[in-house]
Amino acid sequence: NAGVMQNPRHLVRRRGQEARLRCSPMKGHSHVYWYRQLPEEGLKFMVYLQKENIIDESGMPKERFSAEFPKEGPSILRIQQVVRGDSAAYFCASSPSGGSDTQYFGPGTRLTVL
Amino acid sequence: KQEVTQIPAALSVPEGENLVLNCSFTDSAIYNLQWFRQDPGKGLTSLLLIQSSQREQTSGRLNASLDKSSGRSTLYIAASQPGDSATYLCAVKKVQGAQKLVFGQGTRLTINP
Numbered sequence: 001n002a003g004v005m006q007n008p009r010h011l012v013r014r015r016g017q018e019a020r021l022r023c024s025p026m027k028g029h030s031h032v033y034w035y036r037q038l039p040e041e042g043l044k045f046m047v048y049l050q051k052e053n054i055i056d057e058s059g060m061p062k063e064r065f066s067a068e069f070p071k072e073g074p075s076i077l078r079i080q081q082v083v084r085g086d087s088a089a090y091f092c093a094s095s096p097s098g099g100s101d102t103q104y105f106g107p108g109t110r111l112t113v114l
Numbered sequence: 115k116q117e118v119t120q121i122p123a124a125l126s127v128p129e130g131e132n133l134v135l136n137c138s139f140t141d142s143a144i145y146n147l148q149w150f151r152q153d154p155g156k157g158l159t160s161l162l163l164i165q166s167s168q169r170e171q172t173s174g175r176l177n178a179s180l181d182k183s184s185g186r187s188t189l190y191i192a193a194s195q196p197g198d199s200a201t202y203l204c205a206v207k208k209v210q211g212a213q214k215l216v217f218g219q220g221t222r223l224t225i226n227p
Binding site for chain 2: 004031033035041042043044045048055056058059091095102103104105106107108110
């Protein structure tokens with residue numbers, strides 16, 4: 001059973017471009033969480049999704065950021081018109097349900113904005 | 115608003131020593147607390163999860179304790195090894211509401227051979 005998969009592992013974008021980060025949850029998991037880790041900081045929650053639904057997006061910046069988890073395929077975190085401050089490691093986690101289950105983390109995508 | 119603090123931010127000890135990492139949280143109404151390990155450039159590996167009704171959990175050389183009333187948790191590492199060098203993160207989950215984890219900033223641990 002493969003773990004949580006994220007791609008790409010490293011992504012370089014120039015200011016103003018779009019970044020798309022993908023997350024495939026563990027098999028059988030229908031709940032996905034995105035976290036961001038800025039340099040020298042802890043992980044901060046961004047958004048919690050179930051299939052086709054955004055449950056909690058309280059940690060998402062109001063502009064330029066969006067997330068989806070379609071019925072088929074991976075979850076996508078999309079950042080439009082990236083700025084240097086978006087440079088960070090973005091981690092995805094998944095769980096079988098949204099209750100007390102442990103969240104299993106992927107290896108992360110390291111975004112660098114030039 | 116829940117805040118999680120980890121002290122110290124960095125720790126360097128000789129191989130073989132026993133050591134304690136600290137985690138404190140401001141809101142005692144938590145569902146569980148989890149300790150993770152993060153290696154440079156890698157993802158997070160879950161080490162131990164303590165439910166709010168539990169006092170401690172053990173796995174091999176690791177022991178995590180939880181004192182919910184005082185808002186504290188410790189991670190005890192026995193007989194440390196160079197392979198234990200990593201950043202250790204604690205995270206809490208609230209009782210109700212969002213399913214998000216609230217993380218501390220981590221303790222960067224270096225075990226010197």
